[in-house]
Ligand code: SF4
């Protein structure tokens with residue numbers, strides 16, 4: 500999801516690549532779950548949902564009734580994490596909302612297969628010239644005395660380069676498509692959004708070969724949607 504803010508106001512003025520050291524170390528978030536509460540919409544990409552389906556052993560439709568919901572974002576309809584049913588008693592007492600996967604100890608119950616946005620936090624992505632770089636959102640993490648960690652270790656992805664390429668492709672594809680949808684009739688727009696959900700989110704996905712699976716589907720989507728892209 501794009502944010503309409505000036506990067507100078509929220510960052511330390513630097514951009515970071517996979518091999519850079521960045522001050523994000525927070526002692527494994529011990530004693531803190533601030534960024535899992537009262538969050539902006541946590542929009543999920545196809546890899547996030549693939550991992551959730553496999554990790555929870557649930558179908559996309561089953562998750563839509565429970566842990567996820569659909570939302571309109573930048574012209575498309577995409578899944579996001581459901582908020583509100585926190586099990587944390589102190590958070591409940593404060594009338595707080597929290598991610599449904601935050602457990603009663605204030606820890607992420609799906610840490611091994613958490614979404615990409617949670618992996619990079621408190622970093623953000625700055626998109627430019629068909630690529631992106633990371634930046635540090637200096638006001639997002641509440642921990643003091645953060646220490647430096649190499650960025651590729653922080654994101655904890657087996658294949659960080661393939662992940663980068665996937666995130667980039669998905670971002671620019673959905674951006675372009677979202678910009679075209681307002682020009683379509685209501686019925687055509689609905690068909691396109693349903694097609695995207697069917698192709699990239701519903702059904703099973705091979706997590707071990709996700710990137711090849713994704714590229715195949717992306718090629719199909721680009722062929723099918725060529726008249727409007
Ligand atoms: S998935 Fe885990 S890390 Fe991400 S917001 Fe939910 S509880 Fe927090």
Ligand code: SF4
Pocket residue numbers: 525527528529531532533534535620621639640641642
């Ligand atoms: S605010 Fe910082 S320490 Fe707290 S949960 Fe978020 S990233 Fe972890």
